[in-house]
Amino acid sequence: MSYNIFLNEEQIDGAADGPLSEMTIAIKDNISTEGVATTCGSNMLASYVPPYDATVVSKIKDAGATIVGKVNMDEFGMGGTTETSAFGPTKNPVDPERVPGGSSGGSAAAVAAGKADLAIGSDTGGSVRNPAAFCGVVGIKPTYGLVSRYGLIAYANSLEQIGPLANSVEDAARLLDVISGQDPHDGTTRSQGDNSAYADAADGDVSGMTIGVIRELFDGADKRVVETVEQSIEALESQGAETIDVSLASLEHAVQAYYVIAMSEASSNLARFDGVRYGLSGGYDGNWNETFADAREEGFGDEVKRRILLGTYALSAGYHDKYYKKAQDARAWVRQDFDNAFSDVDVLASPTMPVLPPKLGESLSDPLQLYLMDANTVPVNLANLPAISVPAGEADGLPVGLQLIGPQFGEESIIRAASAVEN
Amino acid sequence: MTAQAAEQRELAVVIGLEVHVQLETATKIFCGCSTRADEDEAPNTRTCPTCLGLPGALPVLNEGAVEAAVKIGKALSAEIPEQTTFHRKNYYYPDLPKNFQLTQYDAPICADGSLEISVEGTRRSIGITRAHLEEDPGSLQHKGGSIDTADYTLVNYNRAGTPLVEIVTEPDFRSPAETRAFLAKLEEVLAYLGVFDATRDGSLRVDANISLVDAEAVAEDGSISDEALESANRTEVKNISSHKGAEKALAYEVTRQKNAIQRGRVIEQETRHWDETRGITVSMRSKEAEKDYRYFREADLPPLEVSDWKAKIPIPELPDARRDRFASEYGLDGESASKLTSTKAVADFFEDVAESFDPDLAATWVADNLLGELNYRDMEVTDISDRLEEFTTLISLVDADEVTVKNAEEIVLRSMLDEGDDPETIIDREGLGKADDDAIGAFVTEAIEENPDAVEDYHNGEDGALNFLVGQVMQKSRGSADPGTVNALLQDELA
Ligand SMILES: [Zn+2]
Numbered sequence: 050m051s052y053n054i055f056l057n058e059e060q061i062d063g064a065a066d067g068p069l070s071e072m073t074i075a076i077k078d079n080i081s082t083e084g085v086a087t088t089c090g091s092n093m094l095a096s097y098v099p100p101y102d103a104t105v106v107s108k109i110k111d112a113g114a115t116i117v118g119k120v121n122m123d124e125f126g127m128g129g130t131t132e133t134s135a136f137g138p139t140k141n142p143v144d145p146e147r148v149p150g151g152s153s154g155g156s157a158a159a160v161a162a163g164k165a166d167l168a169i170g171s172d173t174g175g176s177v178r179n180p181a182a183f184c185g186v187v188g189i190k191p192t193y194g195l196v197s198r199y200g201l202i203a204y205a206n207s208l209e210q211i212g213p214l215a216n217s218v219e220d221a222a223r224l225l226d227v228i229s230g231q232d233p234h235d236g237t238t239r240s241q242g243d244n245s246a247y248a249d250a251a252d253g254d255v256s257g258m259t260i261g262v263i264r265e266l267f268d269g270a271d272k273r274v275v276e277t278v279e280q281s282i283e284a285l286e287s288q289g290a291e292t293i294d295v296s297l298a299s300l301e302h303a304v305q306a307y308y309v310i311a312m313s314e315a316s317s318n319l320a321r322f323d324g325v326r327y328g329l330s331g332g333y334d335g336n337w338n339e340t341f342a343d344a345r346e347e348g349f350g351d352e353v354k355r356r357i358l359l360g361t362y363a364l365s366a367g368y369h370d371k372y373y374k375k376a377q378d379a380r381a382w383v384r385q386d387f388d389n390a391f392s393d394v395d396v397l398a399s400p401t402m403p404v405l406p407p408k409l410g411e412s413l414s415d416p417l418q419l420y421l422m423d424a425n426t427v428p429v430n431l432a433n434l435p436a437i438s439v440p441a442g443e444a445d446g447l448p449v450g451l452q453l454i455g456p457q458f459g460e461e462s463i464i465r466a467a468s469a470v471e472n
Numbered sequence: 473m474t475a476q477a478a479e480q481r482e483l484a485v486v487i488g489l490e491v492h493v494q495l496e497t498a499t500k501i502f503c504g505c506s507t508r509a510d511e512d513e514a515p516n517t518r519t520c521p522t523c524l525g526l527p528g529a530l531p532v533l534n535e536g537a538v539e540a541a542v543k544i545g546k547a548l549s550a551e552i553p554e555q556t557t558f559h560r561k562n563y564y565y566p567d568l569p570k571n572f573q574l575t576q577y578d579a580p581i582c583a584d585g586s587l588e589i590s591v592e593g594t595r596r597s598i599g600i601t602r603a604h605l606e607e608d609p610g611s612l613q614h615k616g617g618s619i620d621t622a623d624y625t626l627v628n629y630n631r632a633g634t635p636l637v638e639i640v641t642e643p644d645f646r647s648p649a650e651t652r653a654f655l656a657k658l659e660e661v662l663a664y665l666g667v668f669d670a671t672r673d674g675s676l677r678v679d680a681n682i683s684l685v686d687a688e689a690v691a692e693d694g695s696i697s698d699e700a701l702e703s704a705n706r707t708e709v710k711n712i713s714s715h716k717g718a719e720k721a722l723a724y725e726v727t728r729q730k731n732a733i734q735r736g737r738v739i740e741q742e743t744r745h746w747d748e749t750r751g752i753t754v755s756m757r758s759k760e761a762e763k764d765y766r767y768f769r770e771a772d773l774p775p776l777e778v779s780d781w782k783a784k785i786p787i788p789e790l791p792d793a794r795r796d797r798f799a800s801e802y803g804l805d806g807e808s809a810s811k812l813t814s815t816k817a818v819a820d821f822f823e824d825v826a827e828s829f830d831p832d833l834a835a836t837w838v839a840d841n842l843l844g845e846l847n848y849r850d851m852e853v854t855d856i857s858d859r860l861e862e863f864t865t866l867i868s869l870v871d872a873d874e875v876t877v878k879n880a881e882e883i884v885l886r887s888m889l890d891e892g893d894d895p896e897t898i899i900d901r902e903g904l905g906k907a908d909d910d911a912i913g914a915f916v917t918e919a920i921e922e923n924p925d926a927v928e929d930y931h932n933g934e935d936g937a938l939n940f941l942v943g944q945v946m947q948k949s950r951g952s953a954d955p956g957t958v959n960a961l962l963q964d965e966l967a
Contacts, residue, residue, distance in 0.1 A: 079528075080528075081526075081527070081528045087527075089527075094527070097527070099521075099526065099527070099528070100521070100526070101521050101526070101529075103528060198528075198530065199528065199529070199530050200528040200529070201528050202527040202528045203527075203528070206771050206772055207771030233532065234530060234532065235530050235532075235772075236530070236531070236532045236533060236772065236773055236774055237771070237772060237774055313768060314768075314771070316562075316766075317560050317562050317572050317766070317768070320562060320564065320570065320571035320572055321525050321527070321569065321570045321571050323564065323571060325566060325627070327527075337566055337625075338564065341564055361766065364562070364766035364767075364768055365764055365766060366764045366766075369766070369768075373768060
């Protein structure tokens with residue numbers, strides 16, 4: 050069965066020895082690999098070969114892992130199903146009629162299908178956790194600044210982090226230990242992950258831990274998802290965790306705020322793809338401005354164009370205050386809400402995705418529906434927090450993910466709690 | 473208004489400047505590439521993923537550039553913010569690697585400063601609205617025409633990422649001459665700070681906004697109401713690259729606008745290009761709509777705390793203060809003090825010399841002799857600053873009467889500069905060692921014996937006779953005798 054996971058199966062060997070030797074790993078195709086094509090799932094970059102390695106790629110090579118290929122994704126990370134890839138959708142290994150989630154769909158599918166022990170994804174609004182939940186694997190979105198973004202082709206740079214995917218919490222944490230830490234090439238990185246021992250935190254011990262259950266994020270969710278997630282939370286209670294209900298009023302604005310900010314940043318981040326150095330340059334009529342427009346019309350897919358246009362609009366004079374500034378205010382409110390919640394709890398819990406994985410083609414025609422699928426994951430990115438998606442069980446034979454959110458640089462707490470879900 | 477009425481209007485000139493200055497830092501503002509162009513460097517070689525704007529590459533702020541900007545802020549008496557923030561200025565242009573420029577927007581590194589200038593003895597303070605840091609774009613070479621008509625265009629990113637400070641003034645200039653004085657002063661200050669190298673190609677780029685208003689709108693103190701400013705159509709003149717160029721370009725533009733107004737025409741609000749070789753400004757024709765740059769904060773550059781940098785970072789004594797100190801400490805006249813503070817290197821050199829000599833002597837030798845000879849040779853003090861010791865040796869030799877002033881000036885100093893020898897070698901070689909009194913005495917006796925007619929004339933009270941005899945003695949000594957001594961000896965001998 051071909052799931053269309055790999056865009057490129059060129060193997061990149063790592064160092065002979067290291068904490069990840071014997072491990073195979075798949076890399077999302079928006080992370081730069083020296084000498085190996087890095088397409089972002091876009092025709093615009095179909096022939097782009099980076100002359101340098103992303104910091105995480107260097108670290109993974111140094112750690113001895115073998116990179117088995119570059120994997121499929123929604124074009125420039127813009128999507129939640131991997132169907133916006135210019136190179137065709139990836140199928141969900143659990144049920145090939147369904148999407149694997151996205152945008153790191155290839156990464157989650159590679160692990161779920163046994164094509165790689167580990168995978169690297171990137172998470173701008175849920176792009177690691179969403180496919181982890183849909184494919185029944187573990188995915189971590191680290192605190193903003195824990196993992197270097199140098200070499201990650203930006204979609205929305207104030208929101209995104211590179212994160213690990215694996216079959217177990219411990220393996221995902223091992224990979225996080227390798228890739229975290231301050232990087233002189235990324236001024237936003239912090240030193241908290243420099244000498245981390247996240248894998249040690251996967252000890253399954255939740256006794257005495259307080260878990261806040263975010264009620265708002267259960268309300269709109271599919272009943273089957275809610276039931277499965279609630280059962281896994283009850284299992285944690287039976288292991289000694291205490292649960293309390295938490296309400297975060299700001300979350301009702303999170304999706305709107307997220308999309309305004311992400312699209313605004315995207316409109317600027319993707320501006321460099323103008324046909325001069327990337328894409329199908331040449332052969333257009335008109336002046337350079339018209340040539341840029343033609344190259345972009347030809348090189349980008351519909352969803353990318355939609356987001357660039359909306360983002361450009363949101364930043365424009367006369368609309369900037371109404372959209373972009375308001376979204377920033379909402380973002381500050383979401384952060385504040387989370388800060389307050391963490392004065393009472395160690396971690397927060399919710400379903401990762403409010404729905405079960407849709408069938409291929411089912412959701413693509415309705416962008417708004419697609420955006421609302423992100424309601425549970427985007428607040429974490431707005432607040433720069435760490436979160437993990439861990440398999441909570443199955444409903445109708447399809448995987449359901451439990452999302453655990455920690456305070457800033459509280460990776461150990463979410464890893465500990467998630468490892469108890471596996472007990 | 474009729475043409476007749478327009479003709480009678482008295483007009484006042486209003487100019488504001490935007491000055492782009494390349495900062496003299498070792499590396500570019502957001503990456504580790506050098507800012508220094510190697511001779512004959514190939515295009516796109518002084519680059520890296522960051523300054524090429526490659527996908528995934530990130531900017532990291534060069535604190536050296538911030539330090540240089542803080543120095544400028546101090547020199548301009550400007551406010552420095554608590555922390556740096558950078559914004560993206562979004563626009564498409566082929567020389568921009570990312571199609572946005574990293575710049576500062578609502579919190580520039582310097583705000584509300586001023587710089588004092590002096591034009592024909594009148595001192596004026598020019599307001600500095602702001603000065604902000606930004607990255608230089610790459611450069612374009614249009615082949616076979618302009619950007620719109622070229623067959624093709626080559627892009628070179630070697631310059632991309634060079635740190636720039638853009639200094640924006642208030643519309644405080646009332647004449648093109650004032651802009652020239654301001655830019656010259658600014659260059660002087662920046663060079664004193666060690667953040668600017670005027671010899672670098674493209675290190676100074678100026679845009680000027682210029683309009684003419686009714687002279688009546690100008691208040692006693694030179695200020696102009698916002699209303700008058702807004703009602704006047706202004707042109708923006710681009711492509712000015714020196715203080716001399718600014719004066720020429722703006723003088724042209726004043727005349728052009730005056731002529732138009734006097735003919736009853738309306739000045740078009742437009743951008744004009746200064747054509748240095750033709751000496752005129754040319755309309756750029758592209759009637760651009762007000763650009764919307766969609767500024768927003770750059771998340772990749774976290775704020776850098778700089779609130780205590782102003783106190784922490786020292787700046788050298790600036791030209792005005794040093795000039796005043798030279799006048800009071802060394803008792804120099806205004807002209808010498810100005811000359812000796814014209815550049816930091818000259819002032820430093822003078823102070824080194826003045827340590828060992830009387831300030832007047834040091835001033836004469838540095839301001840008059842040395843600078844004059846250097847200027848004649850198109851050299852700078854920096855070309856000889858490692859030869860301070862040789863220079864002080866020369867002055868000590870003069871001071872100790874070992875060589876005459878004339879020989880020291882006309883032969884030794886020139887030969888030092890032309891041939892690079894030290895003064896003692898030159899004096900030996902040319903036999904310029906000052907003759908002792910015995911030798912001069914012998915020359916005096918000889919001259920009297922050889923010129924009986926002149927001796928007779930002297931005794932008959934003829935004025936020129938003594939001078940003639942002095943000249944004869946000087947010739948015999950090949951200039952090594954001191955004319956005063958010769959004069960005295962001759963008078964003794966003839967008495
Ligand atoms: Zn560079």
